[in-house]
Amino acid sequence: xxxxxxxxxxxxxxxxxxxxxxxxxxxxxxxxxxxxxxxxxxxxxxxxxxxxxxxxxxxxxxxxxxxxxxxxxxxxxxxxxxxxxxxxxxxxxxxxxxxxxxxxxxxxxx
Numbered sequence: 001x002x003x004x005x006x007x008x009x010x011x012x013x014x015x016x017x018x019x020x021x022x023x024x025x026x027x028x029x030x031x032x033x034x035x036x037x038x039x040x041x042x043x044x045x046x047x048x049x050x051x052x053x054x055x056x057x058x059x060x061x062x063x064x065x066x067x068x069x070x071x072x073x074x075x076x077x078x079x080x081x082x083x084x085x086x087x088x089x090x091x092x093x094x095x096x097x098x099x100x101x102x103x104x105x106x107x108x109x110x
Contacts, residue, residue, distance in 0.1 A: 011042060017095065018042060019052060020088045023062065027077045053078060061087055
């Protein structure tokens, strides 16, 4: 149980960073974000993603555009705002620092 809780907390901690990174590649539809996260083995369901996207939008990090779809209703495509790009740059730096710290702390355990 302790391991599972720690794993969940670790994944939650990087989820927003990963979502911002995916959206930074270009205008992105929510199902494409989910597919990218699944490919990275960060399994996420729509019930988790949409509240995160809403929070990121409300914090000014994202905006969205409605795009007509040939196979149904219009789709909401997300893009990073200027503030979102600035935050992502800061998170990139933080990730590099954390990666170094963890690798250094763990060292060679073999």
